Amino acid sequence: MALIVQKYGGTSVGSIEQIKAVAEKIKAFADMGNKLVISVSAMSGETNRMNILAQEIQDTPSLREMDVLLSTGEQVSISLLSMALQQIGCDAISYTGSQVRITTDSEYGKARIKSIDDQRIYTSLDEGKVVVIAGFQGIDENGNITTLGRGGSDTTAVALAAALKADECQIYTDVDGVYTTDPRIEPNARKMKLVSYEEMLEMASLGSKVLQIRSVEFASKYKVPLRVLSSMIDNPTGTLITSEERIMEQAVISGIAHNKNEAKLSLIGVPDEPGIAHKILKPISEANIEVDMIVQSVSAREGLTNFAFTVHRNDFNKAQDILEKVRGDLNAKLVQSDDAVVKVSLVGIGMRSHAGIATQMFEVLHRENVNIQMISTSEIKISVVINEKYLELAVRSLHSAFNLSE
Numbered sequence: 001m002a003l004i005v006q007k008y009g010g011t012s013v014g015s016i017e018q019i020k021a022v023a024e025k026i027k028a029f030a031d032m033g034n035k036l037v038i039s040v041s042a043m044s045g046e047t048n049r050m051n052i053l054a055q056e057i058q059d060t061p062s063l064r065e066m067d068v069l070l071s072t073g074e075q076v077s078i079s080l081l082s083m084a085l086q087q088i089g090c091d092a093i094s095y096t097g098s099q100v101r102i103t104t105d106s107e108y109g110k111a112r113i114k115s116i117d118d119q120r121i122y123t124s125l126d127e128g129k130v131v132v133i134a135g136f137q138g139i140d141e142n143g144n145i146t147t148l149g150r151g152g153s154d155t156t157a158v159a160l161a162a163a164l165k166a167d168e169c170q171i172y173t174d175v176d177g178v179y180t181t182d183p184r185i186e187p188n189a190r191k192m193k194l195v196s197y198e199e200m201l202e203m204a205s206l207g208s209k210v211l212q213i214r215s216v217e218f219a220s221k222y223k224v225p226l227r228v229l230s231s232m233i234d235n236p237t238g239t240l241i242t243s244e245e246r247i248m249e250q251a252v253i254s255g256i257a258h259n260k261n262e263a264k265l266s267l268i269g270v271p272d273e274p275g276i277a278h279k280i281l282k283p284i285s286e287a288n289i290e291v292d293m294i295v296q297s298v299s300a301r302e303g304l305t306n307f308a309f310t311v312h313r314n315d316f317n318k319a320q321d322i323l324e325k326v327r328g329d330l331n332a333k334l335v336q337s338d339d340a341v342v343k344v345s346l347v348g349i350g351m352r353s354h355a356g357i358a359t360q361m362f363e364v365l366h367r368e369n370v371n372i373q374m375i376s377t378s379e380i381k382i383s384v385v386i387n388e389k390y391l392e393l394a395v396r397s398l399h400s401a402f403n404l405s406e
């Protein structure tokens with residue numbers, strides 16, 4: 001008998017019909033004698049809908065109240081799924097994050113899980129029940145409701161699997177696994193059977209939203225066997241995310257990630273002197289804005305330089321205002337802002353032992369006439385920032401140039 005944690009995403013519980021279908025799948029697992037802990041997302045579209053409702057009242061609502069609001073989506077789906085299970089004769093009980101004490105820090109909107117009280121879960125499992133737990137939410141030490149950031153139900157599931165030492169954590173979604181790139185952009189994308197934690201971490205942090213990055217961090221830290229599968233087909237095999245040692249044959253490039261949430265800001269004509277990067281980025285980080293890529297160009301003739309960086313599109317306006325003020329303080333020439341950019345990245349452990357991948361990538365983009373605005377590299381990835389209108393073209397031409405569909 002195995003203990004399995006399963007997570008069903010918003011698209012898998014998007015309607016009553018789908019909730020009923022998911023209940024049938026869960027019942028089949030339970031009938032095989034497995035103990036099941038299920039974590040669910042809000043019905044698809046609900047979290048977005050609530051964000052829009054809040055925006056209709058306030059431009060920048062209190063983060064605490066946002067979490068009280070957004071956490072309700074998951075409470076709807078756990079109760080409906082438990083009812084659907086009970087209706088077909090499968091004993092089930094739902095719990096919110098606070099009821100099983102999913103304790104987090106107090107960073108509303110992007111809280112981190114600190115601990116989970118497994119007692120109530122074990123008691124219900126011992127009573128023969130399927131335990132259905134709200135994803136995406138927790139409580140801080142003072143009992144305030146927190147949420148874990150978009151896509152956070154993935155992290156709830158993996159954290160539950162780690163806390164309960166489950167045999168496997170299964171993430172059910174609308175694709176049958178992790179593909180070489182987003183199949184919505186490149187229909188020839190190929191499903192991978194195995195992916196290492198490290199590569200998955202890189203893919204997730206570079207924008208592959210199939211798994212929330214923190215869920216992969218948790219899985220890697222606690223060695224949780226993590227599988228991504230489709231809730232829409234029978235007997236899916238999916239993709240197993242596992243330790244590198246288990247992956248014998250390694251392609252140089254394993255995947256292409258993209259991130260549409262980028263925005264680029266540049267300060268043009270800044271006096272090139274010590275402390276520039278610090279003076280520009282300190283007020284940005286003090287405003288709690290995360291900076292992704294940074295490029296400082298070589299000093300031009302008059303001792304002036306240009307400094308560019310990217311932030312999340314949600315922070316674009318805020319960062320623009322701050323930079324305008326910095327421009328005045330530093331006597332720089334002008335602020336240039338562009339939120340029509342995307343980041344495209346090649347990822348692969350095999351890059352460690354292969355030179356020339358970057359050159360090959362730049363050659364492909366050159367051939368397609370795609371202008372590269374920024375570049376950053378690490379041991380296992382190369383990222384470029386390009387105009388958003390070239391996203392599909394860049395992903396597809398790189399996918400084919402690196403033979404990823406084979």
Ligand code: ADP
Nearest residue numbers: 009010011173174178179181182184208209210
């Ligand atoms: P859920 O609602 O189940 O959490 P998400 O929309 O968050 O589902 O994640 C699944 C989506 O992730 C897929 O529909 C797909 O478009 C996207 N995706 C992005 N990159 C990849 C990739 N490399 N492999 C598979 N899916 C990907």
Ligand code: ASP
Nearest residue numbers: 041047136150151152153
């Ligand atoms: N409902 C949340 C979201 O839409 C959490 C999740 O789906 O994982 O981001």
Ligand code: MG
Nearest residue numbers: 009151209210
């Ligand atoms: Mg998701």
